Amino acid sequence: MIAAFAGILACQLAGEFVVHAFALPLPGPVLGMFLLFAFLVLRGGRSAGAVPQRLGGAADGLLGHLSLLFVPASVGLMRYLDALAANAVTVILAVALSTALAQAATALTFRLLARSEPTSQP
Amino acid sequence: MIPTLLKPHPEVWVYLAASPLSWLTLTLAAYLVADRISIACRRHPAANLVALAAIFIILALKATGTSYETYFAGAQFIHFLLGPATVALAVPLYRNLERVRATALPIAAALGVGSLVAIVSAVAIARLLGAPHEIVASLAPKSVTSPIAMGLAEKLGGAPFLTAALVIATGVFGAIILTPLMRALRITDPAAIGMAAGLASHGIGAARAFQIDSVAGAFAGIAMGLNGALTSIILPLLRPLLGL
Numbered sequence: 001m002i003a004a005f006a007g008i009l010a011c012q013l014a015g016e017f018v019v020h021a022f023a024l025p026l027p028g029p030v031l032g033m034f035l036l037f038a039f040l041v042l043r044g045g046r047s048a049g050a051v052p053q054r055l056g057g058a059a060d061g062l063l064g065h066l067s068l069l070f071v072p073a074s075v076g077l078m079r080y081l082d083a084l085a086a087n088a089v090t091v092i093l094a095v096a097l098s099t100a101l102a103q104a105a106t107a108l109t110f111r112l113l114a115r116s117e118p119t120s121q122p
Numbered sequence: 123m124i125p126t127l128l129k130p131h132p133e134v135w136v137y138l139a140a141s142p143l144s145w146l147t148l149t150l151a152a153y154l155v156a157d158r159i160s161i162a163c164r165r166h167p168a169a170n171l172v173a174l175a176a177i178f179i180i181l182a183l184k185a186t187g188t189s190y191e192t193y194f195a196g197a198q199f200i201h202f203l204l205g206p207a208t209v210a211l212a213v214p215l216y217r218n219l220e221r222v223r224a225t226a227l228p229i230a231a232a233l234g235v236g237s238l239v240a241i242v243s244a245v246a247i248a249r250l251l252g253a254p255h256e257i258v259a260s261l262a263p264k265s266v267t268s269p270i271a272m273g274l275a276e277k278l279g280g281a282p283f284l285t286a287a288l289v290i291a292t293g294v295f296g297a298i299i300l301t302p303l304m305r306a307l308r309i310t311d312p313a314a315i316g317m318a319a320g321l322a323s324h325g326i327g328a329a330r331a332f333q334i335d336s337v338a339g340a341f342a343g344i345a346m347g348l349n350g351a352l353t354s355i356i357l358p359l360l361r362p363l364l365g366l
Contacts, residue, residue, distance in 0.1 A: 008206045015209070025354035027269035029208035030347045036212035041219070049219050059213035062206055063339065066329035067171040068153045069204045072197035073268070073290065074176035074326075078183065079190050080287040090251040094261050095288060098244035099296045102265055102322035103303055106236030106345070110314040113228035 004058035011036040139188060145196025152178040165333065167301050172326055173294045208267075208325070211343030218340040225313060232314075233345065236321040237352045240265035245364045259366055260285040263353055264292045267324045270350045274357050278366045289324065296323020297330035316341030321349045 015032030018024065024031070040051060051059070062069075077084075084091055138144045156174035163169040183193055194201070215222065222229065244261045253261075259280030263271040268289045275285035296319065304315050312335050319327035320342030328346050332339035 005206070008209045011209045011212075012205050025270065025273065026351055027208075027267060029205040030267065030270075030350050032205075032209040033212045033215075033343070033347055036209050037215055040212060040216040044216070044219075049217055051213050051216055056213055056217075059210035062203065062210045063214070063332055065153075066207055066325065066332055068150075068175075069200060069207055070172045070290075070293070070326050070329065071149055071153060071175045071179065072194060072201040073204075073286070074172050074294070075179045075183070075193060075197070076190055077176065077287050077290055078180045080284055083281075083284055084287060084291075087253060087257050090248055090253040090257065091261070091288065091291070093251060094244050094247040094253070095264060095291050096295055096299075097247050098240060098261075099265070099292050099322050100299055100303055101243045102236050102240035103296060103300065103318040104307060105239040106232045106321045107304060107307060107309045107314040107318040109235040110225075110228045110232035110317050111309055111311060113231050114225055114311065114314065 001054055001058060004052070004054040007055060008032075008036065008058060008062075011039070139186070139192065142196035142199060145193050146199060148179060148182060148193075149175070149197050149200055152176075152182070167298050167330075170294055170298050170330075172297070172329070204325070211328070211340075211347070214336050214340035215343050218337055221313065221337065222340070222344065228313075229317065229341075229344065229348075232317050233321065233348050233352060236318070236345075237265075237349050237356065240322055240349075241353065241357060241360060242364070245366070249365075255279060255366075256281055256284070260288055262364070262366065263357055264288045265296075265322050265324065266350045266353045267346060270354055274354060277358065278361065290326070293323045293326025296327045300327065300330055301334070312338040313341045316343075317345045320345030320347075324350075 012029050012032040014035055015030070016028030019026055019028045019031055044050065152175040153171065155178060156171045159174055160169045160171055179193070183190070241262055244264055245258055248258045248261050256279065259278035260275045262278060262280070263274040263285065268286045271285050271289045272282040276282045300315065300319050304318065309315060315334060316331045316338035319331040319338065324346050328339060328342035331342035
């Protein structure tokens with residue numbers, strides 16, 4: 001468990017290092033995700049899809065309550081309630097409509113192409 | 123209420139308010155209560171965990187006259203875990219490697235279309251409603267994870283912290299509408315649902331996708347990561363077109 005967590009942190013650290021060293025427009029943890037993914041692919045060979053048991057356990061533990069981890073940042077909304085209230089109608093409509101449109105466009109495009117691709121059918 | 127209770131011992135309140143312990147406990151307790159409510163509502167999407175927990179905490183902070191800075195000094199230990207959790211998204215992604223590989227083309231197409239729609243529609247709607255430039259620029263990157271969105275908004279003349287608030291609002295709203303919208307569109311493929319969640323509503327959408335199932339969560343993770351990268355490339359290129 002400790003080794004798995006250390007591995008995850010090492011990927012994040014490597015991600016942060018590369019992002020800052022090369023001034024990439026990405027957060028370190030997102031690059032860290034791609035690094036861990038690359039590590040799993042390189043390590044996996046023929047047994048693709050099998051994650052080391054402890055790493056799997058640590059990841060499932062972190063992701064099992066992902067909502068909790070967004071709570072402290074979300075409480076930060078309290079500081080901008082006035083700024084948001086001043087433009088409430090615009091902000092609510094823009095966020096709501098644009099989010100719904102983006103979700104619909106993404107899911108419909110995915111479905112359209114996944115259907116026409118025979119390999120994607122199990 | 124709590125300060126009244128502790129009135130005979132003000133020094134105890136001063137000590138506890140400054141200690142991370144109180145704010146960590148409050149965060150976990152608010153989350154557990156939110157989780158209970160969500161279960162009681164049979165996981166109805168409107169009973170969103172992040173929104174409920176944040177509302178309880180904001181009320182508690184207002185009632186005790188506590189600043190966000192004091193709260194965050196304690197709650198940052200939970201916030202810190204967002205980084206490792208983002209890295210950990212590689213695990214469900216790898217577990218679904220075969221599926222991801224088989225749907226590489228739909229993923230790429232959905233990413234391109236979704237990313238453009240997320241940016242252009244937000245800017246167009248805000249413009250139509252006559253929003254000031256600062257608001258329009260802060261809205262443009264609203265669908266991507268906050269560290270990316272804040273940097274992008276700043277370059278466009280937006281306000282980074284207003285962007286952070288809009289990113290959270292987008293995530294919570296996206297998590298709430300995800301299942302009703304997908305049902306209305308008759309989309310049942312968890313991969314398509316996950317893509318939509320992660321692309322349009324980043325990590326908070328991904329957290330919702332994980333509640334649906336692990337395939338949706340895996341695709342939400344990849345959509346969030348790739349849209350973060352794509353938006354940071356195309357938003358500056360779209361700038362003249364969007365008039366920002």
